[in-house]
Amino acid sequence: MHKVVLITGAAHRIGRETAKVFAEDGWNVIIHFNSSLKAAAELAAEFNAKRSGSACIIQADLDIDADVERLVSESKEVYGRIDALINNASSFYSTPLPDISYEDWDKLIGSNLKGPLFITKGLTPMLEEAKGSVINITDINIDKGLPGFSIYSAAKGGLKAITKVLAKELAPNIRVNAVAPGAILEPPGKSWSEEELAKIVSKIPLNRIGDESDIANTVKFIVDSKYITGQTINVDGGRSLA
Numbered sequence: 424m425h426k427v428v429l430i431t432g433a434a435h436r437i438g439r440e441t442a443k444v445f446a447e448d449g450w451n452v453i454i455h456f457n458s459s460l461k462a463a464a465e466l467a468a469e470f471n472a473k474r475s476g477s478a479c480i481i482q483a484d485l486d487i488d489a490d491v492e493r494l495v496s497e498s499k500e501v502y503g504r505i506d507a508l509i510n511n512a513s514s515f516y517s518t519p520l521p522d523i524s525y526e527d528w529d530k531l532i533g534s535n536l537k538g539p540l541f542i543t544k545g546l547t548p549m550l551e552e553a554k555g556s557v558i559n560i561t562d563i564n565i566d567k568g569l570p571g572f573s574i575y576s577a578a579k580g581g582l583k584a585i586t587k588v589l590a591k592e593l594a595p596n597i598r599v600n601a602v603a604p605g606a607i608l609e610p611p612g613k614s615w616s617e618e619e620l621a622k623i624v625s626k627i628p629l630n631r632i633g634d635e636s637d638i639a640n641t642v643k644f645i646v647d648s649k650y651i652t653g654q655t656i657n658v659d660g661g662r663s664l665a
């Protein structure tokens with residue numbers, strides 16, 4: 424019986440690479456997406472070409488409660504088991520205090536905190552049965568205070584906090600951990616200038632930005648490590664030491 428992972432926001436970038444790492448290890452992969460239907464379908468086709476029936480796609484906007492509920496019920500249906508949940512989907516944009524709106528709050532909290540919490544709630548019985556694992560993807564910057572990002576930081580900080588709470592609540596059968604990336608990829612739609620990149624790299628002891636595989640391999644390592652729970656692992660080339 425193949426193990427099953429649900430990865431949110433898996434059509435592109437870090438989520439996509441994480442999906443590949445699980446697929447290569449023989450897992451069945453539920454690829455969640457919101458707007459990236461084409462990319463999600465192509466990724467599933469790639470996995471299914473290698474092993475028929477090994478991947479499927481499910482659309483859901485995590486800002487919408489009914490979509491979250493549907494994502495949970497459809498995920499449970501597909502393979503009849505869930506061994507790992509990777510809460511990776513995230514909206515990310517700045518909200519300087521004078522400009523913040525209730526709409527921004529809902530958007531940033533939906534995908535980064537509320538969605539992950541309620542998906543975890545919905546999948547708890549199946550994760551329990553599988554003695555499974557939840558990985559929440561947070562961000563090293565929440566510990567530093569990132570000016571202009573109060574709502575995003577509240578959401579990711581909340582996700583880090585509930586990682587510890589749920590690790591206790593869901594023990595001993597479900598492990599809950601977080602992976603906090605440092606500088607991995609430019610934010611969607613933005614490109615760093617050479618000067619910006621050099622400034623970022625100058626603050627990283629390992630002297631380079633990370634790549635998607637640094638996060639994906641850490642996620643897989645934690646899922647496979649049966650005696651780790653309640654932890655946030657910073658994957659940032661040492662940036663958070665500075």
Ligand SMILES: NC(=O)c1ccc[n+]([C@@H]2O[C@H](COP(=O)([O-])OP(=O)(O)OC[C@H]3O[C@@H](n4cnc5c(N)ncnc54)[C@H](OP(=O)(O)O)[C@@H]3O)[C@@H](O)[C@H]2O)c1
Pocket residue numbers: 431432433434435436437438455456457458459460483484485486510511512513514515533534560561562563603604605606607608609610611
């Ligand atoms: N990239 C970095 O350097 C970095 C640094 C620190 C932390 N992180 C964290 O690492 C994770 C992956 O980063 P990334 O840069 O690869 O992510 P990303 O490309 O910014 O976003 C991943 C996916 O999230 C989905 N998403 C956004 N809003 C959504 C919503 N309302 N409902 C459902 N899905 C939604 C999008 O899906 P669709 O495309 O299908 O719409 C998107 O493809 C995120 O949690 C991010 O916060 C990344």
